[in-house]
Amino acid sequence: MxxxxxxxxxxxxxxxxxxxxxxxxxxxxxxxxxxxxxxxxxxxxxxxxxxxxSGDKQIALTFDDGPHSVYTPRLLDGLRKRGVHATFFLLGENVEGKEAIVKQMDEDGHLIGNHGYSHVQMSKELVGTACQQIEQNNRKIEEITGVRPQYLRPPYGSWNEELECTTNMTVVLWNLDPLDWKSKNTKKVARYIVKHVEPGDIILLHDVYPSSVEAALEVIDTLTKQGYTFVTVDELLID
Ligand SMILES: [Zn+2]
CATH class of the missing domain: 1.20.5 (Single alpha-helices involved in coiled-coils or other helix-helix interfaces)
Structure with missing residues (x-):
């Protein structure tokens, strides 16, 4: 009981x-x-x-003003080692003579966009002149890679909506700017990005400075450990 x-x-x-x-x-x-x-x-x-x-922490590293004969290949090596793809907005006048670097960039699977021919404010140019420059750079890149660039980043983020030649292109600006061109300081640039980054960010860098290349690779190593993945701008925009 x-x-x-x-x-x-x-x-x-x-x-x-x-x-x-x-x-x-x-x-x-x-x-x-x-x-x-x-x-x-x-x-x-x-x-x-x-x-x-969902843990879908995707961000896009973008590099303007290149290619540079020394620092861009250094960056490409670092990205290849880490299995990371980035987006490059090339300046036409810098492409001249560095076709092999652009070819490598394309073969490595990076996205190549247009940053104009020379570094001018497109909004202050005559429409005809600005379009001619964009077209000249598009042709040059297409000659090397066989692919016509679809993405445009106007220098200084300044452009004229009346630029009809860009109607078939997507203008890509950025939302995280560590001002790498100003400080030229690896630690400062890397720290700024790691502190402020959020999923979905498009980060602005320039592969014409060794400090920016080092900072980018440092940021990749740090943020990969935090679960971030790096995608090209088109992959980010499609999502
Ligand atoms: Zn630029």
């Missing part, structure tokens, strides 16, 4: 435990589903939350 009483007590406690655990679980799921996604959240917000919480 004594043993049966104990068994009954045990069973009751056991069943109560199960009921309690189930209730806790259901209320946890309720909170979990409503915590970050308020009813009526638009699709963009839902996507952003999904991106933040």
């Amino acid at each position: 004594k043993i049966r009483w104990k068994t009954a007590c045990f069973l009751v406690v056991f069943i109560l435990d199960i009921i309690f655990a189930k209730t806790m679980y259901l209320s946890y799921m309720d909170v979990k589903n409503s915590l970050f996604l308020p009813a009526g959240a638009d699709e963009e917000a839902v996507d952003e939350v999904r991106r933040q919480f």
